[in-house]
Amino acid sequence: MNCKEIQRMIPNFIKQELKEESLAEFVAHIDACDECREELAIHYLTTEGIHRLENGASFSLDDELDDMLDQAERKLKIEMIAENICKCFELVAIVAVGFSVALMMLI
Numbered sequence: 001m002n003c004k005e006i007q008r009m010i011p012n013f014i015k016q017e018l019k020e021e022s023l024a025e026f027v028a029h030i031d032a033c034d035e036c037r038e039e040l041a042i043h044y045l046t047t048e049g050i051h052r053l054e055n056g057a058s059f060s061l062d063d064e065l066d067d068m069l070d071q072a073e074r075k076l077k078i079e080m081i082a083e084n085i086c087k088c089f090e091l092v093a094i095v096a097v098g099f100s101v102a103l104m105m106l107i
């Protein structure tokens with residue numbers, strides 16, 4: 001994905017509406033690209049930051065942005081682990097079925 005495509009995804013990222021595959025690419029790109037990270041910071045500041053300041057809450061752009069990216073990375077990791085667990089179960093099920101079929105043929 002190029003910078004233009006990534007920057008088009010920024011509003012959806014802030015709303016946490018990115019799908020898993022796009023989120024992975026988005027986070028990887030933001031980690032590596034200063035220009036898009038800056039763009040994300042500006043968007044985040046104008047949407048979330050202003051809202052927060054209006055409510056009189058303190059707001060640290062860098063911290064919050066890092067938190068948000070961390071959260072996204074954590075979410076991706078959990079989803080990856082969950083997927084692997086599912087694959088493991090599938091494998092166990094396949095082996096179990098194969099084993100019972102073999103047993104039935106022996107009997």
Ligand SMILES: [Zn+2]
Pocket residue numbers: 002003006029033034035036037
């Ligand atoms: Zn970029």
